[in-house]
Amino acid sequence: MSATDPRSDAAATDAEVEAHVRAIEANGYTLLENAIEPELIDGLNEALARLERDLEITPADNDFEGRETVRIYNLLAHDRAFEQVPVHPAVLPIVEGVLDPGCLISSLSSIDIAPGESKQMLHADDQLYALPRPHPAIVCNTMWALTDFTEENGATRIVPGSHLRDHSPDPTADPESFETMPAEMPRGSVLIWNGSLWHGGGANRTDQRRTGIAMNYCAGFIRQQENQQLGIPTDVARGFSKRLKRLVGYGVYRSLIGHIEKRDPIELLGDVTKLRTVWDR
Ligand SMILES: O=C(O)CCC(=O)C(=O)O
Structure with missing residues (x-):
């Protein structure tokens, strides 16, 4: 998607998805410029301002x-506006290509x-996942730009290619000691990266805020960073689309991981389904 091609029916084509997945494999990241509908960005900004005020x-x-x-966590529990974020058709297919369709919201x-x-x-x-590096992608994270992201206002700084290194950065090192690239992008764009990529938020030397949504995903076989099933009230989750219910963890990975007495956890939300486990095949 190019800077001159904002789309309202934002779904990525198969060829675009493939190209972005390959870019993430090679460089550790990709950038979708103007991928998100401006009205959705407006709605998300309004919801965040409301939450920041109401939740103090x-x-x-x-x-x-x-x-x-200012960070606000567990957004799906707080406002229905955020339900469109994890399933967005410009972004989710790329994340599914990096992880697989059994991925979860982390x-x-x-x-x-x-x-x-x-x-x-x-x-x-x-x-924090203690695995030898480099390893296959188990985390795929995205940063939605709700304002323009510039070097001056704190655009995410990345180290291209660093996902292939055999270690993670030393957390005690001076952030100034790394050579980084600011992921500058206009409002409505999304940065997607392999969770092994070295990165960090930038310094804000302007008089305006830099607002982003960190929409983070993990493989369906590892523990999510925020506990989605306990953190989102069941009544709220009942109102989610089926895909979103699966993404928060009301599902079974590869027909086994996450079952409850051989039943699909989505039944807890009132959905009627019959799980055929891998053992039943
Ligand atoms: O805000 C950003 O640009 C990145 C923040 C980040 O990487 C984090 O807090 O884990």
């Missing part, structure tokens, strides 16, 4: 989350970098 959210008290950064939060914030320490989002 303030910055965290640690360097990783950022002392000048977390859904906003990251609003305010003026005065400094560079975040570089990290890999999958570094």
